[in-house]
Amino acid sequence: MPVTHSLEADVLRRQDPELAEILLGELDRQSTTLQLIAAENFSSPAVLAALGSPLANKYAEGYPGARHHGGCEIVDVAERLAVDRAKALFGAEHANVQSHSGSSAVLAAYAALLRPGDTVLALGLPYGGHLTHGSPANFSGRWFDFVGYGVDAETGLIDYDQVRTLARTHRPKAIVCGSIAYPRHIDYAFFREVADEVGAYLIADAAHPMGLVAGGAAPSPVPYADVVCATTHKVLRGPRGGMILCGAELAERVDRAVFPFTQGGAQMHTIAAKAVAFGEAATPAFKLYAHQVVANARALAALLAAEGLVVTTGGTDTHLITADPAPLGVDGRTARGRLAAAGMVLDCCALPHGDARGLRLGTAAVTTQGMGEEEMAGIAALLAGVLRGETESQKARDQVRELTGRFQPYTG
Ligand SMILES: Cc1ncc(COP(=O)(O)O)c(C=O)c1O
Incomplete structure (x- = not known):
């Protein structure tokens, strides 16, 4: 996906370098960490172009x-x-x-x-x-x-x-x-x-x-x-x-x-x-994308369950998964913080049972980046390793950087 905004970016850099730095910092954050927030995605350059028109x-x-x-x-x-x-x-x-x-x-x-x-x-x-x-x-x-x-x-x-x-x-x-x-x-x-x-x-x-x-x-x-x-x-x-x-x-x-x-x-x-x-x-490519989003979420849910998290409803039909990380020794809030430090960005959510908070994650953004079931396996293993305290956050961050380096949301 080529970035079509280079012209606008150049104008901004010249006129307001302070704000340009902020935009580039956010682009870097989005490109080098894993966006697993279920409500987020990467809009296409054409959508961004219309927004900036x-x-x-x-x-x-x-x-x-x-x-x-x-x-x-x-x-x-x-x-x-x-x-x-x-x-x-x-x-x-x-x-x-x-x-x-x-x-x-x-x-x-x-x-x-x-x-x-x-x-x-x-x-x-x-x-x-x-x-x-x-x-x-x-x-x-x-x-x-x-x-x-x-x-x-x-x-x-x-x-x-x-x-x-x-x-x-x-x-x-x-x-x-x-x-x-x-x-x-x-x-x-x-x-x-x-x-x-x-x-x-x-x-x-x-x-x-x-x-x-x-x-x-x-x-x-x-x-x-x-x-x-x-x-x-x-x-x-x-x-x-x-x-x-x-x-x-x-x-x-x-x-x-x-x-x-x-x-x-x-x-x-x-x-x-x-x-x-x-x-x-409305394109055939989007149909494939939507089905891959679900395939990725189903794979990720099964892999997280195999790692010991309690996946609500036992799986998913959609892009969205909620899970209780308690069996790995952490509550949802602590887990979210630990994962953020490791470069994996997701949300906490209420769970149907009890008062504890769980995790909510989704596959829309990573699927837009081109990731498939193979990458979901890597993400599940990394996530569980971080939550169990087996993988240090810096090491996890490096692995996330390597993965996102291969699946850039925007190129150019
Ligand atoms: C079910 C549902 N309704 C409404 C909204 C609100 O959307 P917005 O944040 O654009 O106001 C959300 C946002 O996540 C949602 O999940």
């Missing part, structure tokens, strides 16, 4: 053909392209590509369908619900009455019986399915059935698996959910941002919930970059 200068409140500003005729074409590509990629009747982030997409979905005080059923935060699924520190927990379902303490799988029981008891206005840490496919048909039974809207927050859906490596929530929210970064490999998909009957409500209800001017450079990413995700 003059479209960033344009104010464009409203929607194509109905803006509050003049001079929008070109950016209108960019937004229509992004919308058409998103609709085609996911088979949706309507797409809104303006949400600034995954959280703002969820906020807009709630704004489109709910009133403050409404009851919403969602995966509880201790089991992998996102902040926007009812955290008291977030607008969702303040404005709505959230009821949380959980996962089975033994299997780590969503407790579908509990979902049905809670839905019957609380008669929520909306049911949310989606998680920051659930490694398995979600049974969207089941959620649809329960939502229909109790007269609730179904909102799928598919921020994590949407890239896999694009590549045909995970089931799509689009045929089942009234509204699908997603991020365009993560496995989808686009710019940081959000999007909303829905049927034609909710299109106007969703659009008005994004602008003017929850956002102002659309970020046209990001929307252009989303169009680029949707175009890339």
Whole structure:
């Protein structure tokens, strides 16, 4: 992947060497350590080029053909392209590509369908619900009455019986399915059935698996959910941002919930970059990529289990793995710090059993770098060696540097 930003980098180096140093330092960090954060990826040079383009200068409140500003005729074409590509990629009747982030997409979905005080059923935060699924520190927990379902303490799988029981008891206005840490496919048909039974809207927050859906490596929530929210970064490999998909009957409500209800001017450079990413995700190469992401995650999960970590649900269907490192003598927080010192960057997460923190990792970024199952074996062994205290962090760092040297995210 050649870097196409050399010109911009040169301009920045001349005009603001201090900031240029920071950017180069971050590029070096990303290129010489292992990016195992499940929500991260490497966007293509074409996506980065669109992000750094003059479209960033344009104010464009409203929607194509109905803006509050003049001079929008070109950016209108960019937004229509992004919308058409998103609709085609996911088979949706309507797409809104303006949400600034995954959280703002969820906020807009709630704004489109709910009133403050409404009851919403969602995966509880201790089991992998996102902040926007009812955290008291977030607008969702303040404005709505959230009821949380959980996962089975033994299997780590969503407790579908509990979902049905809670839905019957609380008669929520909306049911949310989606998680920051659930490694398995979600049974969207089941959620649809329960939502229909109790007269609730179904909102799928598919921020994590949407890239896999694009590549045909995970089931799509689009045929089942009234509204699908997603991020365009993560496995989808686009710019940081959000999007909303829905049927034609909710299109106007969703659009008005994004602008003017929850956002102002659309970020046209990001929307252009989303169009680029949707175009890339529609290619056969992306299909192969998405399937390789899952193959790598499955291999890594099995290898980590063989090293003694307790892998939640016994494996994964997606890009994401959560695991308890306790059998190796460390808790999740200590493990994350030790691994960071060794050049392996990942997150802590809640575990379905007990209070201890576990590890959450994903294979989207390393797969973009071209790594396969063979490299997953090396990563699992290195990770376990560091956690057991058998491999010193400097030695591990050297091995990580050697590995990332062979699989550069950007070249040139
Ligand atoms: C399920 C889910 N919803 C929403 C979000 C929020 O996305 P953002 O960080 O872009 O606001 C995330 C981010 O990880 C997520 O995993």
